[in-house]
Amino acid sequence: MAMDELAARPKATESTGAADAAETGAGTESVLDTVLTVAAPDLATYPIAPGYRLNVRSAPRTDSRRVRVLPEGSRVTIHCQTPGESVRGPYGRSSIWDKIGPGEYVSDTYVKTGSDGYVAPRCS
Structure with missing residues (x-):
């Protein structure tokens, strides 16, 4: 993935399940949240x-x-x-x-x- 693409993506802390639910429908988790959760392991x-x-x-x-x-x-x-x-x-x-x-x-x-x-x- 190119650096430009990474910089353009929102940080995991900028998007919450609750905010996405308000935008996409109650109880619906966005694909971006899923990807960020998997791609952002706990880093020291x-x-x-x-x-x-x-x-x-x-x-x-x-x-x-x-x-x-x-x-x-x-x-x-x-x-x-x-x-x-x-x-x-x-x-x-x-x-x-x-x-x-x-x-x-x-x-x-x-x-x-x-x-x-x-x-x-x-x-x-």
Whole structure:
């Protein structure tokens, strides 16, 4: 599925069975709710390194556009991981980047995953 398609879909929290029932008829669950429930397994969150504000990039390299900055104390959900530019951070040196949202990547060296390797599926 293309990134554009993912970004255009509503988040699971934006659509509830009750809201869908009001739109489609009482007791009717939408197909989108079913798909989102199956496609959105419980994902763990991981803290970013203490004392750091973390740049979120549009691609897995430091010269890509900065999308936003995560404040100190943030936690991230890693949807998948991908190789990218090698970065040195508080948790060592690595070329693993964590995809935390559509078009949003952070260096794994700033995320406390408890591992020097992959902890999530590879991004496709």
